[in-house]
Amino acid sequence: MAELAYPMHGLVVTRTPLRISFAGGGTDLAAFYERDYGAVLSSAVDRYVYVTVKRHGPVFDEKIRLNYSTSESVGEIDAIRNDIARECLRMLEVEPPIYVSIVSDLPDSSGLGGSSCFAVGLLNALHTYKGERVSAGQLAEEAAHVEIDILGQPIGKQDQYAAAFGGMNLLHFQANGDVTVDPIRVSTENRRALFDRILLIWTGHQRRAASVLNAQRAETQDHLDDLIRMREQALALKALMTSDQFDAARFGAILDEGWRMKRRLTSAVSNEHIDAWYECAMQTGALGGKLCGAGGGGFLMFLAEPERHAPITDALGLPMVELGHEANGSRVILAERG
Secondary structure, three states: OOOOOOOOEEEEEEEEEEEEEEEOOOOOOHHHHOOOOEEEEEEEEEEEEEEEEEEOOOOOOOOEEEEOOOEEEEOOHHHOOOHHHHHHHHHOOOOOOEEEEEEEOOOOOOOOOHHHHHHHHHHHHHHHHOOOOOOHHHHHHHHHHHHHHHOOOOOOOHHHHHHHHOOEEEEEEOOOOOEEEEEOOOOHHHHHHHHOOEEEEEOOOOOOHHHHHHHHHHOHHHHHHHHHHHHHHHHHHHHHHOOOOOOHHHHHHHHHHHHHHHHHHOOOOOOHHHHHHHHHHHHOOOOEEEEOOOOOOOEEEEEOOHHHHHHHHHHHOOOEEOOOEOOOOOEEEEEEEO
16 A cells, blocks of 8 residues: 555544533524624533544454444445544545544533534544644634534534633634634632532433424524523623632522523423422532533533532432543644554
8 A cells, every 4th residue: 555645643542621511502503693692601621532543454354443332344434424533534534544442431412512522532633643733723613614514413613612722711602603712710719619519410311412402593583582691691600700709609590590591492401300300409409500511411510519519419319420620622642653
């Protein structure tokens, strides 16, 4: 086989953070920001998606192997069933033979931006594999292009930017599709005060965001006032994070208000089980909370004083995941020459 024209690493591993979104979700959808600007406050967290890309060995029968929740062995890129992997490989014109592996710290379809995290991490790995340097902004835009423009997913742009840039940011979404990343300068004390109170609860229900977001998009016109208020909540939470002293009660109250407004956007956002878990946590001492992601399942996030975490988890009877802040976006943690 002839040598490829670009310099190549034989093995690349990227680590890309998942995220939690505090306020403004839904205003990153084109159905809203093309009418008005959107704003989302989110933070990368210390749970990750790891992507490995390497040159596949010549003795294998297949030219392309993908390992994720399933395994694919195919002879050409067009035959790949994983939509994101197929379109990223195609867009960057990566030549087989190639091996790709994806491992996540937390389940997919759980409201933490896992699909976009995978897209960003894979693109970062593939660029590095080809010997190309790429900015966080380019990674985010390429991932959004793959998911929204090529695959036609009814999602917004917040997840790609959260994964690529890392840290805590106020993301602005303009009518022309441009995204501005406003990093929030948070004191160590305020950051610790927030994350020490975050309680992430796994409902055990994985869900695809597309059906929820399609329903929400169709009803955007009927809920413009709610979405504008949810955008303003993102700005209010930024002000709380940058204040001299963190006000946990006020932060929790805004989360609670935002969740109750989000439930009104479409009936697909919640269900009787989620509503019951949420109210149980509030009655057991949570200051506020929300369902992560589009809705329908995934993780519930609550803000509660640390001494209330055990009583809340005991009352819900659901597993808890501890989280910390992640300052970095998608990173190459290993790159070896082939």
